[in-house]
Amino acid sequence: MNLAIDLSGGPSGGAGRFREQCLRYLAEPEAPPVRVLAADRRVSVGWLLRRELIVRSSTRVVAANNIGFATGGGVRVTLVRNANHFLAPDEWTRTRGQLPRGFAAQIAWVRASLRRADVIVAPSSSMAERVVRALPQVRDRIVVRFHPLHQPARTAGSGAQRFLLSPIVDSPFKRIRGHLTELARVLPPGVRVVSTMLPDAAPPELRGDPRFEFVGVLSRSHLADYYARCCAIYYPTTVESFGYPLAEARSAGIPVIAQDSAHNREIAARALHPFDPGRTASLRDAVEAAMVATPTPDPEPFAPKSYFDWLFDHRTPPGDAVQVGRDVPARDVPA
Secondary structure, eight states, X not given: OOEEEEOOSOSSHHHHHXXXXXXXXXXSTTSOOEEEEOTTOOOOHHHHHHHHHHTTTOSEEEEOSSOOOXXXXXXXXXXXXXXXXXXXXXXXXXXXXXXXXXXXXXXXXXXXXXXXXXXXXXXXXXXXXXXXXXXXXXXXXXXXXXXXXXXXXXXXXXXXXXXXXXXXXXXXXXXXXXXXXXXXXXOOTTOXXXXXXXXXXXXXXXXXOTTEEEOOSOOHHHHHHHHXXXXXXXXXXXXXXXXXXXHHHHHHTOOEEEEOOHHHHHHHXXXXXXXXXXXXXXXXXXXXXXXXXXXXXXXXXXXXXXXXXXXXXXXXXXXOOOOOOTTOOOOOOOO
8 A cells, every 4th residue: 555645735725734634634543554755845837747756566545636647557537626716607707807917827737637547636616617518527436525514613612702803814806805795784793703804914894893803814823712702703705616714614613695606605614604695684694593593513524534535545446436516518618
């Protein structure tokens, strides 16, 4: 048995969270021996070429960053993490000017590597459906498995305070400024909002608003403190492959305010208080309901041990996959 995983990627956001969970699992005495590659490295063309030489003799190789391995004699597993690599045509039209330069080239590379993957792991049904629509030939190789979480964010006995936490890493395509401005119109009296946007990036009309606190990107320990004290999570984004705040809210028993979609209902489940975007009254109702809700913690769907035990099981055949969307038609998406 010769197992390897490439953990290269960004230091924060979903990539950083997954890396943290994986390294914690592998540090346990009963964890299988796995060769960890590039845990402190961003993805680059040079690294993607170099890693192919490193894993030539591996029996199972895992790429945790959307870009699968091209060679190797073992089972090649790819985790698809970035929904922007699989946008629908209308989504692409809305966001292409807000994505990094060269992103279209990334899309082509990601999709080409997925065609060579033996197992493709999607963290949600909606993400699996995105992949199938773009690459219908890989539908028999997709597994839907929620990303892992080691522990609930809220500890027993912690008291919720009257503030909403919006723990979103700011990116132009997420339109957080508009979402926060809309939230400001419906906040009940005495309720504050803590956002992980930087103060300089916040909407100008909210920078001096005493109801809003912009704290910037937080360490995991500081973010956990805010999770433990908040009364609800505000997570209004639309294009997500998973959405860790949705999962953390469900796991810890924290109400979450998010758009009414099949994706959010799947990940957040009973912790979700949905609203219809563009309808102020709907958002107001969701906020008011979340403020008084006490959902039961539900961490089991995100249990890390079962996730990583499966991910690193060299006996798992490539065909061990959930059949996803056989009635989902292929569609043309820019690449």
